[in-house]
Amino acid sequence: MEQELIIKAKSGNQKAFEKLTKKYLPKIYRAAYFFVHNLEDASDMCQETFLRAYKHIHRFDERRSFYTWIYTIMKNLSINHSKRSKKHQAGEAVENCLPDTLYNPEVQAMDRENNDLLLRGIENLPPMFREILVMKTYNDMSYQEMADALDIPIGTVMSRLYTARTKLKELIASLEGGK
Amino acid sequence: MTCDEAKLNINAMIDNEIPEEAVQPTLSHMESCYRCRQDYIELLRLQKRMKGLKIPEPPKEWYENFHRNIFRRASGWIGRLFFIGSYILLLSFAFFRFFTSDEPSVFLKLIIGGIIFGFLVLLGVTFADRFQESKSDKYKGVMK
Structure with a gap:
């Protein structure tokens, strides 16, 4: 097709x-x-x-x-x-992206905070790790497609992805600790 | 299976990309290893959180008009070709008439000729610079 x-x-x-x-x-x-x-x-x-x-x-x-x-x-x-x-604007406000229909203001504020935190975490990742994480999570690319696009072996895709996730977990934890 | 071997498989399991033959050994390892089990849970949690991330989205109209803008911009070259082509032809004709006519003095013709010559030299230098830049442009192969 x-x-x-x-x-x-x-x-x-x-x-x-x-x-x-x-x-x-x-x-x-x-x-x-x-x-x-x-x-x-x-x-x-x-x-x-x-x-x-x-x-x-x-x-x-x-x-x-x-x-x-x-x-x-x-x-x-x-x-x-x-x-x-x-013109890098890390942590750009994400106010316009949350649905207006969230009924509870507290839940809305919490969601926004979580969203912002995660976005900041992703944006603070080194580009190499951010890219592979975005490819997998938001572009649903297979390991093979990522390997082709980045011109690296599948084994490297796997280890880079694992490191990216580990780094992101650490970053979020440190951002949550510092808020 | 060691923890180091298991962690990549656990990661692949999250993405549904784990090879079939690695599923059972990885699950067995997780049953006996608290840290790897914990790792799996945390990765799953992170994945779920990431899937729920919202980024600013362009308005609906942007998506709707997207193709029209692309096709409009892509066909812009026809307009440019006609406009610039006709402009060059018109200028050439005007210069031809100017230099072949007996009316303006030789002095005036020399001055105008000098201006045109200078402009052409500058244009040539600019094109040469652009050409040099494009030769060292590391992204030029992107469309291939």
């Missing part, structure tokens, strides 16, 4: 590219958010990523994973962007 869409998109079919975009946009957005740490830049990164993918799809080798390909485009654009702008 996806192969078909890719072949059609390569021949200039906009509908096919639109379907591919719809499938991967939320994932790419989440991954971009953890690279650039704010909504506006993450949205821009998505636009740039899919624009480049659209312009260069004829170069894409359909034997490879489409998601890995666009992920790589997004990652490189985001790294480049972060280097240029130095």
